[in-house]
Amino acid sequence: MEKLFVSGDEAVALAVRQAKPHVIAAYPITPQTIVVERLADYVEDGSLNSEYLYVESEHSAMSAVIGSAAMGARSFTATSSQGLLYMVEGLHYASGSRFPIVMMNANRSLAAPWNIYGDQRDSLSQLESGWIQLYVENVQEAFDTTIQAYKIAENADVMLPVMVNLDGFVLTHTYEPLIMTDQETVDKYIPFARYSNAMNLDDPVNTCITAGPTYNTEFRWQQQLATLKAAEVVDSADKEFGELFGRSYGGMVEAYRCDDAEVILVTIGSVTGTARVVCDAYRAAGKKVGLLKLRCARPFPTEKIAAIVKNAKAVGVLERDISFGFEGAVFSDLNSALKQQNVNVPTYNYVGGLGGRSISKENIAEIFDALLSGKAEKPLEFINLRRDINYGA
Amino acid sequence: MALNAKTLPNEELFYGHKACGGCGGALAIRLALKVLGKRSIAVIPPNCMSTVAFIYPHMPLFVNGIIPPFAATAAVMSGVLAGARALGEEDFHVVGFAGDGGTSDIGLQSLSGSIDRNDKQIFLCYDNEAYMNTGIQKSGLTPYGTKTTNSPAGKNIHGSTSPKKRIFEIVAAHGIPYAATANVGYPEDFLMKLEKAKNCDGPSFIHVMAPCPTGWQTPSDSLIDIGKEAVDCGLWYLAEYENGEFKLNKNPKEFTPLKDYIRKQGRFSHLDDDDLKHIEEERDATWARIRRDWVK
Numbered sequence: 001m002e003k004l005f006v007s008g009d010e011a012v013a014l015a016v017r018q019a020k021p022h023v024i025a026a027y028p029i030t031p032q033t034i035v036v037e038r039l040a041d042y043v044e045d046g047s048l049n050s051e052y053l054y055v056e057s058e059h060s061a062m063s064a065v066i067g068s069a070a071m072g073a074r075s076f077t078a079t080s081s082q083g084l085l086y087m088v089e090g091l092h093y094a095s096g097s098r099f100p101i102v103m104m105n106a107n108r109s110l111a112a113p114w115n116i117y118g119d120q121r122d123s124l125s126q127l128e129s130g131w132i133q134l135y136v137e138n139v140q141e142a143f144d145t146t147i148q149a150y151k152i153a154e155n156a157d158v159m160l161p162v163m164v165n166l167d168g169f170v171l172t173h174t175y176e177p178l179i180m181t182d183q184e185t186v187d188k189y190i191p192f193a194r195y196s197n198a199m200n201l202d203d204p205v206n207t208c209i210t211a212g213p214t215y216n217t218e219f220r221w222q223q224q225l226a227t228l229k230a231a232e233v234v235d236s237a238d239k240e241f242g243e244l245f246g247r248s249y250g251g252m253v254e255a256y257r258c259d260d261a262e263v264i265l266v267t268i269g270s271v272t273g274t275a276r277v278v279c280d281a282y283r284a285a286g287k288k289v290g291l292l293k294l295r296c297a298r299p300f301p302t303e304k305i306a307a308i309v310k311n312a313k314a315v316g317v318l319e320r321d322i323s324f325g326f327e328g329a330v331f332s333d334l335n336s337a338l339k340q341q342n343v344n345v346p347t348y349n350y351v352g353g354l355g356g357r358s359i360s361k362e363n364i365a366e367i368f369d370a371l372l373s374g375k376a377e378k379p380l381e382f383i384n385l386r387r388d389i390n391y392g393a
Numbered sequence: 394m395a396l397n398a399k400t401l402p403n404e405e406l407f408y409g410h411k412a413c414g415g416c417g418g419a420l421a422i423r424l425a426l427k428v429l430g431k432r433s434i435a436v437i438p439p440n441c442m443s444t445v446a447f448i449y450p451h452m453p454l455f456v457n458g459i460i461p462p463f464a465a466t467a468a469v470m471s472g473v474l475a476g477a478r479a480l481g482e483e484d485f486h487v488v489g490f491a492g493d494g495g496t497s498d499i500g501l502q503s504l505s506g507s508i509d510r511n512d513k514q515i516f517l518c519y520d521n522e523a524y525m526n527t528g529i530q531k532s533g534l535t536p537y538g539t540k541t542t543n544s545p546a547g548k549n550i551h552g553s554t555s556p557k558k559r560i561f562e563i564v565a566a567h568g569i570p571y572a573a574t575a576n577v578g579y580p581e582d583f584l585m586k587l588e589k590a591k592n593c594d595g596p597s598f599i600h601v602m603a604p605c606p607t608g609w610q611t612p613s614d615s616l617i618d619i620g621k622e623a624v625d626c627g628l629w630y631l632a633e634y635e636n637g638e639f640k641l642n643k644n645p646k647e648f649t650p651l652k653d654y655i656r657k658q659g660r661f662s663h664l665d666d667d668d669l670k671h672i673e674e675e676r677d678a679t680w681a682r683i684r685r686d687w688v689k
Binding site: 022023025050051053054055056057059060061062063064065066067068069070071072073075089090093194199200201204205206207208209210211212215 | 431432434436443444446447448449450452454455456457458459460462464465467468469470471472473474475476477478479480502506509510
């Protein structure tokens with residue numbers, strides 16, 4: 001088995017090469033850039049036989065892959081932050097017309113104030129776009145999830161676009177060991193068949209059509225059913241991947257040391273790695289803490305989360321975003337899910353890691369301590385806040 | 394064999410739609426698809442034509458069709474083309490039908506990008522000189538003096554007072570293999586240009602005037618006559634850009650009276666003699682320039 005030492009961006013590019021998309025269209029933006037550079041290298045050296053489109057904007061990148069997917073071709077794009085927002089119009093075209101595009105998003109803060117470093121305000125602001133949203137913890141998972149994304153997107157009962165999210169810099173630019181999958185098995189895992197809803201030169205099809213009040217709700221209902229169905233497929237794609245390649249991630253969520261946990265911290269993305277270390281240290285000290293890693297934010301794993309946390313005394317949600325005037329988006333979703341499932345556990349929201357600020361082991365330890373001591377009171381707290389320059393408080 | 398009314402295929406590929414009577418845009422698409430044929434993929438951004446062509450389940454477009462984001466007609470065309478090419482398709486045409494705003498305003502960035510990529514696709518701008526689908530608002534190709542619903546003619550605003558963007562020349566400045574202007578009032582010239590675009594081995598662009606009786610406040614049976622008159626009075630020219638050279642297809646010795654063309658249209662009803670004089674001066678300056686530069 002080939003073992004490499006690569007960055008998150010490079011891992012995504014390597015995975016895309018194995019997925020063999022027919023069309024790649026992407027516009028460069030930090031910290032996604034290395035993905036599109038490597039893919040261009042692969043096309044240049046002949047190791048990837050894709051149409052590589054130089055587009056003039058992210059809006060056109062998304063539009064181009066809408067066109068290629070509408071033609072029934074496997075397609076890939078990648079973006080970040082402002083670029084994702086510039087694509088927003090197209091995100092809804094892609095999901096509404098059921099085009100199984102796969103996109104890598106390098107999670108990065110949003111202007112203003114300008115910032116190129118990581119947080120998850122970009123993708124979490126797009127939970128309503130109809131895309132399946134996956135978040136990964138490390139380089140290996142970035143690679144594996146990119147390949148899984150095609151399996152999920154192109155499932156006949158799903159046919160929806162998938163966004164694979166990597167924390168900007170912390171993951172996109174961090175080098176870690178990567179175990180490569182062999183091409184033959186990948187081909188078997190994601191065989192390509194031209195999409196059933198594609199345009200057809202011998203039997204014309206109209207797509208991205210207009211549906212007025214008489215039909216619109218039914219199109220949306222079908223979209224809702226397909227997105228709910230995707231929950232099963234995210235799990236089964238991960239399971240099948242595990243059987244073929246020996247690695248799997250729990251599907252929608254990973255419950256880490258949660259079985260007898262008194263407090264559980266929900267994490268999204270690369271911060272999970274830091275939280276694992278703290279969790280292990282606390283367990284070693286006899287403190288019953290667990291982690292719930294959210295891999296899939298849409299569809300939302302309502303039942304799974306409820307089942308995992310139902311016996312805990314407190315649940316914290318650590319997220320790198322905020323819906324101003326309210327709370328973190330994931331926290332809202334989690335509370336709604338628990339209410340829906342009649343699980344009544346106190347929940348607390350920790351907002352941090354904005355604009356690239358590190359979340360340290362100490363920060364996470366403080367959260368665990370507060371949750372364990374029953375002293376966590378505030379429903380929402382900005383962690384690691386510099387009070388010395390906080391003029392508003 | 395030259396394409397004309399006799400040699401044009403009988404098969405209709407765009408019919409049964411809900412466009413207004415005497416719609417220039419619908420005629421332009423109908424003729425274009427007759428030339429390009431059934432193995433076409435039409436990319437039609439949100440405009441009058443996509444509005445009448447794609448309302449599920451009433452589907453009057455008999456070729457493959459897709460509504461792209463408004464700003465991204467040409468980018469979706471590029472993707473369609475790349476996808477088809479990658480899947481080994483042959484013998485097909487990717488065509489965009491964008492209006493004046495969808496070409497010269499919101500669609501300009503992606504049009505520019507697609508020419509830069511040298512994608513073999515046909516971009517047809519049907520120009521009815523305003524955003525008609527949303528109820529007649531000014532676009533970058535609305536001519537001087539036009540009364541629209543957001544450039545009213547009153548004491549303080551005198552209709553739209555900016556000149557038409559020179560979109561044909563903007564496109565030509567990219568060094569595009571083939572670009573042309575046309576007019577539905579001169580159908581044989583338009584068909585000839587569609588045929589050239591079809592056979593062009595790279596990006597091509599046709600800017601066709603497509604009068605809009607509803608927006609121009611003209612009778613619905615006036616479509617062809619008024620289109621023709623726009624050319625004859627010198628407010629529209631028929632030209633090509635090919636192999637790096639501009640060419641005038643029609644260089645009238647004399648223009649028909651501009652006043653006749655203007656006075657027929659409700660959208661110009663507020664214009665006074667000074668306006669007419671201004672329009673005439675602008676017209677003459679344009680012709681002096683293009684005759685100097687484009688006629689060998």
